[in-house]
Amino acid sequence: DQQVKQNSPSLSVQEGRISILNCDYTNSMFDYFLWYKKYPAEGPTFLISISSIKDKNEDGRFTVFLNKSAKHLSLHIVPSQPGDSAVYFCAASDTGSTLGRLYFGRGTQLTVWP
Amino acid sequence: DARVTQTPRHKVTEMGQEVTMRCQPILGHNTVFWYRQTMMQGLELLAYFRNRAPLDDSGMPKDRFSAEMPDATLATLKIQPSEPRDSAVYFCASGLVRGAAFFGQGTRLTVV
Numbered sequence: 500d501q502q503v504k505q506n507s508p509s510l511s512v513q514e515g516r517i518s519i520l521n522c523d524y525t526n527s528m529f530d531y532f533l534w535y536k537k538y539p540a541e542g543p544t545f546l547i548s549i550s551s552i553k554d555k556n557e558d559g560r561f562t563v564f565l566n567k568s569a570k571h572l573s574l575h576i577v578p579s580q581p582g583d584s585a586v587y588f589c590a591a592s593d594t595g596s597t598l599g600r601l602y603f604g605r606g607t608q609l610t611v612w613p
Numbered sequence: 614d615a616r617v618t619q620t621p622r623h624k625v626t627e628m629g630q631e632v633t634m635r636c637q638p639i640l641g642h643n644t645v646f647w648y649r650q651t652m653m654q655g656l657e658l659l660a661y662f663r664n665r666a667p668l669d670d671s672g673m674p675k676d677r678f679s680a681e682m683p684d685a686t687l688a689t690l691k692i693q694p695s696e697p698r699d700s701a702v703y704f705c706a707s708g709l710v711r712g713a714a715f716f717g718q719g720t721r722l723t724v725v
Contacts, residue, residue: 542716
C-alpha cells in the first residue's frame with residue numbers, strides 16, 4: 500500500500516511560469532518530508548526538505564509547503580527553467596530529521612518548455 | 614566532489630547466477646541504504662545500515678538477497694540465485710545521522 504502518493508504522473512509548464520508539484524500521504528506518523536529530482540540514468544538528487552513543525556521552507560526558486568491537517572505537501576518552482584525538466588519524487592520519513600527509511604511516491608515527470 | 618559510487622553501472626546476467634553490486638558511500642557518512650526502483654513498485658527500501666550495523670532489512674527477500682558492510686567504505690548487495698523478477702535499478706545512498714540521503718547513479722540489473 501503506497502503511503503506516499505503523487506497522483507499526477509506528469510506536468511508540463513512554460514518556461515518562466517510556476518510549477519506546482521503535489522504529494523499526499525496517509526501515515527500520520529510521518530514527520531519529515533523531502534523532495535528529490537531525478538534525471539534519466541542518474542540517481543535522485545536531494546532538493547529540499549521540511550520538518551512537520553514547519554509549514555513552509557524556501558531555498559532559492561524552490562519552496563515546499565506542508566499542510567499537516569490535509570496530509571498534503573507541494574513543491575513550487577518559480578520561475579521554472581528548462582533545466583528543471585526531470586522526475587520529481589516526494590519522500591517521507593517517520594524518524595524526524597534523523598536519517599532513516601524514506602517512503603517514496605511514484606514521481607511526477609516535469610517538462611518545462613521554452 | 615563527494616559522491617556515492619556504485620559499480621557496476623550495468624549488469625546483464627542469466628537466471629540462477631550470483632550478482633554482486635558494490636557501493637562506496639561518501640566519506641564520513643555513517644548511514645547507508647539500498648533502494649530498488651521498478652516500474653511496478655517505484656523506489657522501495659531493501660536495507661540500511663548505521664555505523665555498519667544493519668538497522669532494517671525488512672524489504673529484502675531473505676532467501677536470495679544479502680547486504681553487508683565489510684568496512685565503512687564499502688557496502689555490498691548480493692543476489693544468489695538471481696531471477697528475472699530481480700531486474701531493476703538498484704540504488705545505494707548514504708548520509709549522516711541527520712539530513713538527507715545522497716544517492717549514487719545506480720546499477721541497472723537485467724536478469725535473462
